[in-house]
Amino acid sequence: MIRVDYLIIGHGIAGATLAQELRRRGRSVLVLDTPQPDSASNVAAGLMNPVAGKRYALAWRAEELMPAAVQFYQELETRFGQTFFYEAPILKLFSSVAEQNTVLARSADNPWGNFVQDADAPLPAVRGLKQEFGGLRIQRGGHVLVREVLAALAAEGIREGWLQHETFAWEQLVPAPDGGSGLQYANRVQAQHVVCCEGAAAVQNPYFHWLPLTPNQGEVLNVECHGLSDEYVLNKGAYVVPLGNGQFRVGATYRWPPFAAGITDDAQQELSQRLEAMTSEPFRITEQRAGVRPAVRDRKPLLGTHPARPEVHMFNGFGSKGVMMAPRLANLMADFLENGTELWPEVNIRRYSALYNTVLAAAGAGSSGSR
Structure with a gap:
């Protein structure tokens, strides 16, 4: 049985940055990822543009997100001896x-x-x-160079054992047996936390299908x-x-x-x-x-914990600006997971609590009608 603090689903730019941040803090991590050459992260040009759109508006929190992103990629450059960021x-x-x-x-x-x-x-x-x-x-x-960043990290992850290439099956995720804490996956992994970073595939996620992810x-x-x-x-x-x-x-x-x-x-x-x-x-x-x-209705990412399952979390929905946003938000998410630090309200999935309550009520009504 593999025992880890965090089981992360997906190794696009979201899963990769969060895995790095949690590992930097000394936490044990296992990432499960299905390699997809045409995933959003692999296709992206990796543009970091602080002034975007037809309205020439300053990107959301650009003054905070941009420096954190540059620092993250430059640290990877030093680590791998490659050039990833071109200013x-x-x-x-x-x-x-x-x-x-x-x-x-x-x-x-x-x-x-x-x-x-x-x-x-x-x-x-x-x-x-x-x-x-x-x-x-x-x-x-x-x-x-997003594809090169992900390739370097994936090669390291496979070599060191913290990343495995396989398709995640939600039906094999169950509560830990014998009253243990956390969740168990496929009778071989036990994790205190599961973090969903699977990109547009999250529309099929049984825990977070109620979120307004609009790929x-x-x-x-x-x-x-x-x-x-x-x-x-x-x-x-x-x-x-x-x-x-x-x-x-x-x-x-x-x-x-x-x-x-x-x-x-x-x-x-x-x-x-x-x-x-x-x-x-x-x-x-x-x-x-x-x-x-993996775009979102209000163009802000989705971070937080499932309302009824405290071991299951979401770090997703970065749309076309993931390269710029993910490093700083990975730090924010790690603070939330590790220390209970409050998430920014703009990205906290609690902003969609009404949608969850609606789905929950509909499910309850359906169950009542079937009896």
Whole structure:
């Protein structure tokens, strides 16, 4: 029997960061993960952008989340002797004169802090870039090689025994026998806590199916474009992340259910048109990939403990910003699990208690009607 403090389900960016934080605190951890090359974390470009969206809004808690994320990835770089985080200015391009005027008028209130030093400054002359309306130059952003991060941690986990590749079966999770504490899985693992980090698959989770997880599908392109500068990340309806040697990742689309089976021509056309709006240089598509993000109705992650099962927890729902949010929130979640520290209300699953109570009441009514 394997005995651990924490059994973590899933090794995407959520499960990986939480496992690292708990292990750093000296806790025993076992991660069970089904390898999925096209998981959301593996497909993601790893963009860390503090100013996002059509409203040019400062990302939620960016001043706190960004430094924690950078520190986390840089510590992994030292540990593994690899480069994972590439800091680069982000050029967020205006689409029209009206948009330019609106954003520059807002800049008088300095809504972006030190992420934007001078909103009125012209953009640098960038090889291959269309910038007829100008844009914002965003500092302290960049991108993370997410697939490489997860691969390095998974190799370490398999070597050291704290990660196993297998598909988790919820029906094999039962209370510990003989009055023991915690839960037992498959007659071979006993854990004090089980933490669900399985991404979009959580819609099938029997403990947390009541949460408003609304997965969406995204597609990305890898392109070759030797005429475009690789000094900057570009953003205008899509992002363009430099991968080196004239290679870029362009993304991403958003599609709600029903999902397509794999990649689509529509997504390729959409992303190609968005790239053409940013560069006049010819490009060649070298790869197209699709993945499903674990998004949430209010665009905030889901952290907390099941209302009726104190051994079962959720750390999930990071959507398209998991690379930036997960390291700091893993620290927050570990404080909650280990010390009972209160979670931030914006991410605490208690904000959806009414949904749980509704499901519970419906289940009770169904049981009464069946008797």
